[in-house]
Amino acid sequence: MTIQRGVSLYSYQQSQFLKELMLEDQIREVGRNLGGADGIELIDEMSLRYPDPGDDFRRQWFAWMEAYGTKPVAMDVGMDVLQFRDHVMTHEECADRLRQDIRLAKSLGFANVRVLSVVPVDILVSALPLAEQLDIRLGKEIHQPMRLEGREVGDILDVIERTGTRHLGIVPDLGIFQFRPSEVLLSWLERRGAQPTASLASVDLALAIHRGESPFDLTAVHRHTAGNLRSDLGRFLTTGESAPELLDVFEGVKRYTDERVTDPEAIDYRTVAEALMLSRTSAETLRQIAPHVIHVHGKFNNMSEVPGAPGRYQEISIDYDAAIGALKAGGFDGYINSEYEGQRYFQDRGREDLMDEVDQVRRHQELLRRLIAA
Amino acid sequence: MFENFLIRSDSLRNEVRDGKTVGFTLAVRHANYRGCYLSLHNGYYVEVDGTQYATDRQTFEINGQAPRSFDEIRTAVHEHWNYDDEAVLHVEAPGGLAPGEHTLRFQQSVLAAYGYLPTDEEWVKNPPTPGSGAGSDKTPEIVAYRLTLTEPEKN
Structure with a gap:
């Protein structure tokens, strides 16, 4: 071979x-x-x-x-x-x-x-x-x-x-x-306004998931494409609604971000959520x-x-x-x-x-x- | 993708026809890493200094043919817009643009995608309006350009 x-x-x-x-x-x-x-x-x-x-x-x-x-x-x-x-x-x-x-x-x-x-x-x-x-x-x-x-x-x-x-x-x-968001994607998100602490949180979350220590259940995520996940997260952030099986995950990401990023905005949640797209x-x-x-x-x-x-x-x-x-x-x-x-x-x-x-x-x-x- | 490179920077010029300035033109490229069938091309969000120019005031020049409206473009189902090729977008704006620098806000809408999408049936009946992000999957945000008007070519 x-x-x-x-x-x-x-x-x-x-x-x-x-x-x-x-x-x-x-x-x-x-x-x-x-x-x-x-x-x-x-x-x-x-x-x-x-x-x-x-x-x-x-x-x-x-x-x-x-x-x-x-x-x-x-x-x-x-x-x-x-x-x-x-x-x-x-x-x-x-x-x-x-x-x-x-x-x-x-x-x-x-x-x-x-x-x-x-x-x-x-x-x-x-x-x-x-x-x-x-x-x-x-x-x-x-x-x-x-x-x-x-x-x-x-x-x-x-x-x-x-x-x-x-x-x-x-x-x-x-x-x-x-197993973690690429450093060049994170820099691009930061130029769009994401805080460096959001990038760090995204990497930390991805590595925790990689070690099998996810703070929330990710089963539902694999049934969706990355594009759908991103757009559904956007909907969740503006209206509080999403596909029902993703609500727990998005609430988990929100909590995880709120604990690590000062005054987070939508771009910060989106950055942290990149950890889910793997x-x-x-x-x-x-x-x-x-x-x-x-x-x-x-x-x-x-x-x-x-x-x-x-x-x-x-x-x-x-x-x-x-x-x-x-x-x-x-x-x-x-x-x-x-x-x-x-x-x-x-x-x-x-x-x-x-x-x-x-x-x-x-x-x-x-x-x-x-x-x-x- | 190619956010800052979708419009050729020296391509903004007024269009003069029969001695009258009828509008302006821009040289544009694919906001993607590939070409696609021309029929999928759904028009542009174009705003110059705060004035928006809807798709029915736009015509599109590609493949050596005269500018076509987007109603005609959608029937070009076997014609391909190749990745390497620059197209010219013509915008109807009687009197044209003033000399000097302008702020353009710009988005391309092409109904090309990775296979079937939940929006397919809806987009057959009601194609999305350019500028909404729909049909712009690789460059989903409106991009702003500062461009200087170039003198029109003499006919």
């Missing part, structure tokens, strides 16, 4: 937006500057002229792969159900869009297609025959605050068991191993399902230097040791692709304060290289 390294070009979204690095520059960076990484993952609607980039592009694409020694590992596809505007797309219409994307991925030599965590499983089942025919593996992403222990993974494993397919599996986003999934589950992992999103928000160790880097909010250890112990054979997401927490500032995506990915690859070899 081997774990290989690649990059999701999602990591370079800001450089592309600002026209600092276009697609060829991004591929060259992966192939030439990351010490043996060779996997390319991209989002079709970010990196390509969609839905058909054309035959000239295809020729160019394969020439780049050869020139820079890179491989098309995964294409990430979306599902916008209001495309037709006069009705909500049916599952079969979504499956048609997925089939279109599978054909596009095949035409560019990709081995895997990643679908969003929220895609209903019957859509995947509908597209599976085409995926098998074209030898494309479909991977459902499992993204924070979902957990590997939930129905989303169970549904996929059921289909695999029932059909014996080798073309369906899971794409874990390592953000599910996040998956707290189990590395043991990842080890068990490793044979069904298609590829991995190596999510990170900030790579900082390990104190006292120049040239070594860490992600202080995500348990990379546990995640990579579990992939190795479970015999995972495939790519971990760097997926940098923290650049968005600086875009409220001037251009001179933006993060350097190239440097962040290089740092993350140092971490991956070290942990894979360990």
Whole structure:
């Protein structure tokens, strides 16, 4: 078994937006500057002229792969159900869009297609025959605050068991191993008015939950998406109302904040509540399902230097040791692709304060290289 | 996302048609890390120096075509607005804007999302009004810009 390294070009979204690095520059960076990484993952609607980039592009694409020694590992596809505007797309219409994307991925030599965590499983089942025919593996992403222990993974494993397919599996986003709010998210919230004591309280609460010492019952939280939790918390703070099963949690967060932050405002409660948005999934589950992992999103928000160790880097909010250890112990054979997401927490500032995506990915690859070899 | 970079800073200019100043234009980008089908594009919250310009006074120029109203844009169900491409938002404002610096408050509304949402059926019948935050999932707050009017291009 081997774990290989690649990059999701999602990591370079800001450089592309600002026209600092276009697609060829991004591929060259992966192939030439990351010490043996060779996997390319991209989002079709970010990196390509969609839905058909054309035959000239295809020729160019394969020439780049050869020139820079890179491989098309995964294409990430979306599902916008209001495309037709006069009705909500049916599952079969979504499956048609997925089939279109599978054909596009095949035409560019990709081995895997990643679908969003929220895609209903019957859509995947509908597209599976085409995926098998074209030898494309479909991977459902499992993204924070979902957990590997939930129905989303169970549904996929059921289909695999029932059909014996080798073309369906899971794409874990390592953000599910996040155990405290990222320092760059907290700084962004502080620029919006959160008090530093609220950031501290958020980290303390997250770490208490991580140790199994949550001051309140969190069972209800995992049934909601982070977006829904945030909007329901907003409703609770203005009206005192929320989904009934979340009332105890929100009252707990409010109490926890009131005890630690002077004259807290909505932004302070929101900051503390970030401690609830984490998956707290189990590395043991990842080890068990490793044979069904298609590829991995190596999510990170900030790579900082390990104190006292120049040239070594860490992600202080995500348990990379546990995640990579579990992939190795479970015999995972495939790519971990760097997926940098923290650049968005600086875009409220001037251009001179933006993060350097190239440097962040290089740092993350140092971490991956070290942990894979360990 | 891209809060401070959604409008090109040198792009605010008056629009002159047949010798008359009919309004102003702005060059804009996706408030997301990807493009999407053009039909999903639902208009803008645009406020200049306290005056708001509703979606029915806006037209949108993309993909080499003449500016289209957002009623036309919603029928572009197979046309894609790609991530790399700048679009031009035209706003009807007879007489245009005064020379000098202006305060713009701005939000893009695009009905793109991660799969099915509880609001889907409602948004088919009644799309959200730009500026409410709805349909702006990656940039849910209105962003303020200070922009200086650039001289219009001569036709």
